[in-house]
Amino acid sequence: MPEQKIVVEGLSVSFGELRVLDDLSFDVAPGEFVSVIGPSGCGKSTLFNVLAGLREPDRGAVLVDGAPAGRETFGYMPQKDLLFPWRTVLDNTTLGLEVAGMRRRDAREKARALFAPFGLAGFERSRPGELSGGMRQRAALLRTVVQDREVLLLDEPFGALDSLTRTAMQEWLEGVRARYGWTVLLITHDIREAVFLSDRVLVLSPRPAQVRREVAVDLARPRAVEVVTDPAFAAAEAELLAALRAS
Amino acid sequence: MVHRLLPRLLSPRRLLPPLVIVAALLVTWQVAVTVLDVRPQVLPSPLRVVEQGWAFRDALWANTVPTLQVTAVGFAVSLAVGWVLAIVVDFSPWLRRALVPLLVASQTLPIVAIAPLLIIWFGFGLLPKVVVIALVTFFPIAVGLIEGFAATDREASNLLRSMGGDRWQEFRYVRLPGAMPSFFTALRIGITYAVTGAIFAEYVGARSGLGIFMNQQKNSFRTDLVLAAVVVTAVISVALFGLTFLVQRLLVPWYRRDARA
Structure with a gap:
């Protein structure tokens, strides 16, 4: 078994004359949580679209466990929650399973089991409009997770939340990831x-x-909010800020 | 379900303002006709319209039934045509480019000129009337659906694709339900045109129906009965219009709930 879960090799994407990704390479280990940050409009979303199989790269490859990734590899959670008002919360979370051909009853049973750990117990039959912003994002994440994809692709999942809810x-x-051991790629600003x-x-x-800088965050897990006062946290933050400023 | 929905539709807060206006107009009309002593062949008073309408209720009813039938069949055809066109156009960009300009062009046909020709071609039966109604009403329905499908959030389409969904699944899970609000708006526009379309088609030529009834009464200077038939037409239109809200609440109950949230 290869050591890396995902290997991204020399991805290049252009929109006409505009080169968006140029020979972009990185890898992700199994169970690793990797974030991608960069200046606005740098092509983060294009990268995620390629990974999610929504767009073919002009050059390069995405390998998962050594084999080319398919559309079924990544569980994609877009920036907007995209919960549909015509479905109950439960039926929103089963959408991916239904699309994959699972029987509705089995899909519901599978998704229902995650409602408690996702803090959504009791809201199965509610409509998305009745949920708070944080709950909507958790429901959208549940919809992604329940598909049992190998890697989660989270595109600024908390971008629209107020700062308290976001924290x-x-x-x-951090808690649920530790519990389920997901491999995650996160876009964030x-x-x-x-x-x-x-x-x-x-x-x-x-x-x-291109990947300009790679910063390892050497902090024990699971992390609590207090970790922000750790000198190692401040150091990583400063290093990232400097790297972003330089770009 | 229905008994819980109706009260909201018929709440006094909704019904009172239009009724007050109508009552005021009717009183003014009645007073004006009485004071100015207008001949009823020119303008009958509202009371006379009601009185004569009631006296001729059998004839009115006998002509209302065929009109309702024609409206129902014509509108059903129109719905079928509108849906098929909209779905075809949604799945094929080529057909969208080919058909949408033709749909628009179809609306420039002067129905006044076409309707008599349809009677020459198809006779006094159901067919020419169905064609007129369909011609008048399929357009708002097709356009409402086409635009409703196309208004789908691009990211929602991407989400479905990332789940492994094909174009049909995208249509079924996202585009179709998402188009419902716009469809019901189109349905309301269409249904009001359908009744007037039926009346018009009958006016040009029919064995029975409110349209031909109006035409005959006009020719014998029974203005009061023409207006009585107009009242019946208005009642039918408003009733069908109200029915669309009922259907909407039964078929897409989430729409209102979401709008309020």
Whole structure:
């Protein structure tokens, strides 16, 4: 078995004349939490679209356990929660399973089991409009997780939340991830969020994006909010800020 | 379910303002006709319209039933055509480019000129009337659906694709339910046109129906009965319009709930 879960090799993507990704390479170990930060418009979302199988790269490859990744490899959670008002919360979370052809009853049973750990117990039959912002994001994450994909791709999942809710969500995510041992790739604009959640943070350069800097976050897990006062936390934050400023 | 829905539709807060306006207009009309002593062949008073309408209720009813039938069949055809066109256009960009301009062009046909020709071609039966109604009403329905499907959030489409969904699943799980609000708006526009479309088609030529009834009464200067038939037409239109809200609440109950949230 290869040591790395994911190997991204020399990805290049252009939109016409505009080169968005240029020979981008990195890898992710099994169970690792890796964040990707970079200046606005640097091509982070394009990278995620390629990983999610929504866009073919012009050159390069994405390998999972040594084999080319398919659309079934990554569980993609977009920035917007995209919970559909015509479905109950439970039926929103089963969408991916239904699309994959699972019987509705089995899909519901499978998703229902995750409602308690996701803090959504009792809201199975509610409509998305009745949930708070944090709950909506948890429901969207549940919808992603329940598909049992090998790697989670989270595209700024907490970007639209207020700062208190965001902090609570980050702490919650840290907890559930430890419990389930997910391999996660996260896009974020928030340096503090990246440091708090990640084993490693990749800093992308402005377009065309390449990995400019790689910062390992050497802090014990599971982490609690208090970790932000740790000198190692501050050091990682400062290093990332400097790397982003330089770009 | 229905008994819980109706009270909201018929709440006094909704019904009172239009009723007050209508009552005021009717009183003004009645007073004006009485004071100015207008001949009823020119303008009958509202009371006379009601009185004569009631006296001729059998004839009115006998002509209302065929109109309702024609409206129902015509609108059903129109719905079928509108849905098929919209789905075809949604799945094929080529057909979208080919058909949408033709749909628009179809709306420039002067129905006034076409309707009599349809009677020459298809006779006095159901067919020419169904064609007129479909021609008048399929357009808002098709356009409402086409735009409703197309208004789907691109990211929602991406989400479905990342789940491994094909184009049909994207349609079924996202585009179709997402288009429902816009469909019901289109349905309301369509259904009101359908009744007037039926009346018009009958006016041009029919064996029975409110349209031909109006035409005949006009020719014998029974303005009061023409207006009585107009009242019946208005009642039918408003009732069908209200029915669309009922259907909407039964079929897409989430829509209102979400709008309120």
